[in-house]
Amino acid sequence: MAVKQLRALRPAPAPALPPPTPRVQTIIHGDLEWIDIQHPTLAEMNELRQRFGFHPLNLEDCLSKVQRPKIDSYPEQGYLFVVLHFPRFNKRTRHSEPAEVDLFVGRGYLITVHDGQLKPLAQLLHAAQTDEALRARLMGRGSGYLLYRVIDRLVDYIFPILGKVDEHIEYIENGIFDRNTRDLVQHLSLVRRDIIALRRIIKPNIPVLRLLTAREWPFLRVDEDIYFGDILDHLDKQWDMLEDAKDIIEGLNSTLDSLTSHxxxxxxxxxxxxxxxxxPMTLLASVYGMNVDLPLDEHPAAFSVVVCLMLGAALGMLFFFRIKKWI
Known part of the structure; x- marks a missing residue:
């Protein structure tokens, strides 16, 4: 019995942890290769330079943490280098932060370089690895179409974030006339900061996509005006949503300031x-509290008279305020 009890008390074996995601992943379909690099190192950038002949400044940009969205074209080498920023919500600071993705695209390849924080990109990569039919749809039409699908997935992921902003604004609208506004002021400040952060992240992407749409890139083999124009429409819509949210939150802030001031x-x-x-009541009490001779000082009803004078003064002040409509 003792042995059985001891066995029963033994802890259950810990569940096996999923294997860590490799930092460098490669997917090949036909003549198209998709290379995904998370947290790039100098050695990996040197390998890309030796294999594809990328410009050293582009590789340096991939290692740098602070880059603005841009597009660099190298028609002689036959590739584009695109830097884009997308929002990632930080639950600790409660506002959106930029997550950068660097893309090299040329005939027969697409290379994505990022820090692994963009969930839609990781989900798309995993789906392309595990689903053969999806991999054929993504990669069967060339590198330009794959570039479109990657950027489109990242841009569409912004809509749920903007939906959360709208929910917060609706919460503020519903509670703005409550008496307890301390929490509401803090909530409004956080939403306002998040809107500012989203505007700073999304706006620089628009001229990059506009340039990608305006020109024809032979090695992409897609109709840029149709495909990347669709992404640009989504970005313009998101920018309009942010403009509306900005106007609403500023109006709510002004309303809340007016209510608080009132x-x-x-x-x-x-x-x-x-x-x-x-x-006047304090004045009468102070005067009759002095140790000097005063009217009615020796009168037996002096206290009652003084109290009546105090009440009369108070009622007179209330009547005066009522006439002036101050109360």
């Missing part, structure tokens, strides 16, 4: 009325 004025008015009413 409530403070109401409190100050009440405190001022109380102080003015108590002022």
């Amino acid at each position: 409530r403070i004025n109401e409190v100050m008015k009440i405190l001022t009325i109380i102080s003015v009413i108590l002022l």
Whole structure:
């Protein structure tokens, strides 16, 4: 029995952890190769330079943490280098932060370089590895179409983020006339900061996609105006949504400031009325509290007379305030 009890008390074996995602993944379909690199190193960038002949400044940009969205074309070498930023919500700071993705695209290859924080890109990569039919749809029409599908997935992922912003704005609208506005002010400030961050992330992508749409790139083998124009329409729509959210949140902020100022004025008015009413009463009490000869000092009803004078002064002040419509 003791042995059985000891066996029963043994902890269950820990579940096997999933294998870590490799930093460098390669997917090949036909004559198209998709290379995905997470957290790039100098050695990996040197390998790309030796194999594809990329410009050293582009490889240096991949290692740098601070880059603005841009597009560099190298028609002689036959490739494009594209830098784009997409929002990633930070639950700790409660606002969106930029996540960069660098893309090399040429005839027969697409290379994505990023820090692994973009979930839609990781999901698309995993689906392309495991689903043969999806891999054929993604990679069966050349590198230009694959570039379109990658950017389109990342851009579409912004819509749920903007939907969360709209939900927060609706919450603020519903609670703006509540008496307890301390939490609401903090919530409004966080949403306002998130909108500013999203505007800073999304806006620089628009001229990059506009340039990608305006020109024809022979090695992409796609109709740029149709495919990348569709992505540009999505970005323009997202920018319009942010503009509307910005206008609404500024209006709510002004409304909240006006309500807060009005409530403070109401409190100050009440405190001022109380102080003015108590002022003559305090004056009479102070005068008759002095150790000097005063009228009615020896009269047996002196206390009652003084109290009546105090009440009369208070009622007189209240009547005066009522006539002035201050209360």
